[in-house]
Amino acid sequence: MKKYMFLSIAGMFITMLVNAQSQYKAGDIASDFSLKNVSGEMVSLSQFNDAKGFIVAFWCNTCPFVKKYDQRLQDLHAKYASKGYPVIAINSNDKNVQPGDSYEEMQKAAKNKKYAFKYLYDETQEVARKYGATNTPHVYILTKKDGKLFVEYVGAIDNNADDASAADKKYVEDAVNSLLSGEKVSVAGTKAIGCGIKWKKV
Amino acid sequence: MRIILAVLLSLTLGLVTLQAQKIEKIGVPELEKILSSPDNVLHVVNFWATWCAPCVTELPYFEKLAKEYKSGDVKFVLVSLDFPSQIDSKLIPFLKKNKITLDVKVMTDLDYNSWIEKVDANWQGNIPSTLFFNNARGVKYFHPSEVTEKELKGIINKYIVVY
Numbered sequence: 569m570k571k572y573m574f575l576s577i578a579g580m581f582i583t584m585l586v587n588a589q590s591q592y593k594a595g596d597i598a599s600d601f602s603l604k605n606v607s608g609e610m611v612s613l614s615q616f617n618d619a620k621g622f623i624v625a626f627w628c629n630t631c632p633f634v635k636k637y638d639q640r641l642q643d644l645h646a647k648y649a650s651k652g653y654p655v656i657a658i659n660s661n662d663k664n665v666q667p668g669d670s671y672e673e674m675q676k677a678a679k680n681k682k683y684a685f686k687y688l689y690d691e692t693q694e695v696a697r698k699y700g701a702t703n704t705p706h707v708y709i710l711t712k713k714d715g716k717l718f719v720e721y722v723g724a725i726d727n728n729a730d731d732a733s734a735a736d737k738k739y740v741e742d743a744v745n746s747l748l749s750g751e752k753v754s755v756a757g758t759k760a761i762g763c764g765i766k767w768k769k770v
Numbered sequence: 771m772r773i774i775l776a777v778l779l780s781l782t783l784g785l786v787t788l789q790a791q792k793i794e795k796i797g798v799p800e801l802e803k804i805l806s807s808p809d810n811v812l813h814v815v816n817f818w819a820t821w822c823a824p825c826v827t828e829l830p831y832f833e834k835l836a837k838e839y840k841s842g843d844v845k846f847v848l849v850s851l852d853f854p855s856q857i858d859s860k861l862i863p864f865l866k867k868n869k870i871t872l873d874v875k876v877m878t879d880l881d882y883n884s885w886i887e888k889v890d891a892n893w894q895g896n897i898p899s900t901l902f903f904n905n906a907r908g909v910k911y912f913h914p915s916e917v918t919e920k921e922l923k924g925i926i927n928k929y930i931v932v933y
Contacts, residue, residue, distance in 0.1 A: 632821040636853075702894055727881040730853040737881070758883045759895035761851065763822065 591700020591722065594756035598624075598710050598717040601695045603658065603688035604671070606678040611686050613656070613710070613717060620652030621711035621720070621747065623740060626701040627657040627687070629677045630668040631763035634704050636729050638681065641705070644725075644740060645685040653709075653744050655685040660696035661704070665766040696765055703762035709743050709753075720747060723758030793857060793865075796849075797879045802888060804847060804875075810906035812844045812930045817889070817899045819851040820864045824916040825898040829870060831919040835926065836872055843930055846872050851897060854878045890914070902929050 592598055602612045613622060623644055628634055645655035661669035671689045678687045690696055699708055709721040721743040726735035743753040796804075807813055816832055818825035829848070836846045848870070852861045857876055865874060879885060886895050890912040893899060900917065902925055903910045909929050917925070 632853075702896055724883070727883060730855060730880055734880075737883075759886045759893070761882045761886075761895040761897075764824070764896050 591702070592708060592719045593722055594719055594753065596719045598708065598719050599695075599698055600717065601690075601698075603690055603695065606671075606675045606683070606687045606689075611656075611688055616654065618652065619654060619712065621709065621744075622717075623648065623653055623655045623744065624699070624708040624710060625655060625657045625725075626660060626696060626699070626704050626706040626708075626765065628659045628661045628666070628669045628704045628763070628766075629673050630661075630666055631704045633729055633762040637705050637725055640725055640732055642681070642684065644744075647741075648744050649685070651744075651748055653747070657683070657685055657687045658690050658695060659687065659704075660690035660693045660701065661766040662693065662768040665769065669766065693765075693768060701765060703760050703764055705762050706760045706765075707740055709740065709747070711747055720753050721756050722760075724760040727758075729761070793862065794873075794875045795854065795857075795878045796875045797877075798885045798888070800875070801849070801877065801879075801885060805888065805901075805903070806905065808905055810904060810931070811842065812902060812904050812909070812926065813847065814844060814926065815847045815849060815889075815901045815903075817849050817851060817897050817901075819897060820856075820860050821852070822897050826868075828898055828916050828918075828922070829868065831917065831922050833870055833872055834919070835923060839926065839930070844926060848872050848874045850874055850876045852876060853880075902926070904929065904931070907931060 600613045602610050605611045616622070625641055627641070641655055641657065649655065659669055659674055663670035667673075671691070674687055674689060705725060707721070707723060707725055708719060710717045711720050721739065723739060725740050726732070727737040727739070728735035739755055739758050742755065746753045804813070804815065814832070818829065820826065832846055832848065836844070850861055854876060861876065882895055886893050889901055893912065893914055896914060898916050899912070899914045901910075901912050911925065911929060913925065
């Protein structure tokens with residue numbers, strides 16, 4: 569009995585530690601991962617030999633904010649993949665909490681919307697926890713330097729979720745443009761409003 | 771005849787408008803005004819949206835507790851982050867359906883990073899989040915996640931001042 573109590577207390581403690589883990593910010597070194605793409609293959613950032621970096625976007629099928637940004641994420645990939653910064657979208661939502669975000673639904677969404685970027689399933693939610701993602705959309709721009717992945721920007725895509733043409737601060741585009749021209753990113757962090765990531769019920 | 775019809779029509783329209791939930795659109799200056807209210811009242815400002823499931827779950831607790839306290843002791847405001855383009859199509863029907871009578875304001879400034887930190891320096895922009903304050907007494911507590919009815923009542927009872 570005592571043993572079980574100890575175990576459950578230890579378990580609680582570990583859960584608290586995981587929850588307390590703060591999010592990556594500019595300057596941090598990001599971890600690579602291996603996640604299943606909608607096509608079935610496993611994808612790691614280390615596989616992209618030609619990439620200079622990545623636009624990692626915590627994403628899903630169901631959030632109204634994500635839907636508002638859907639075309640914009642596709643545009644970012646179209647504009648920057650060839651320049652060395654492909655978009656990598658990751659869905660970390662628990663399918664029991666949000667059935668519309670299951671792997672099968674991701675496959676359907678990617679097909680319907682003709683996603684040209686990788687759309688990965690973070691079923692264990694480990695990547696979202698490690699990166700400290702809280703919302704969808706939540707974007708992390710990474711650059712490769714000396715075999716490591718450095719975080720350059722964390723936050724929102726731009727400053728108008730409702731209307732792309734009314735956005736006058738394009739955080740992600742500005743940051744990638746700065747990196748491509750060898751300059752420092754001027755805004756390295758913003759708050760990303762959106763739907764909370766649907767964590768597994770413990 | 772035409773004039774009578776026109777009068778009847780405008781009267782009918784007027785009545786419909788009167789019945790509808792009064793919704794105020796606000797921007798950063800109006801938000802700042804709410805946040806700096808000098809009156810000796812516990813202000814409970816809840817940030818939510820119709821598309822946010824946990825927000826929708828907790829709304830009835832606010833509605834219920836608002837009836838349990840005197841308006842001179844606690845003042846509730848629901849600040850909606852629904853898109854301004856969806857006020858008529860989504861927000862108003864939702865409020866009617868769920869019989870929400872509290873004061874609802876819609877934040878129309880979508881440049882979130884220009885105002886999130888005015889609410890609380892550590893807020894990440896996640897909703898639901900609720901701010902409790904009484905500026906006359908220098909009381910401020912920010913709750914950046916959902917609440918149960920019991921939690922909400924507990925927080926209000928902790929910060930309320932009843933004479």
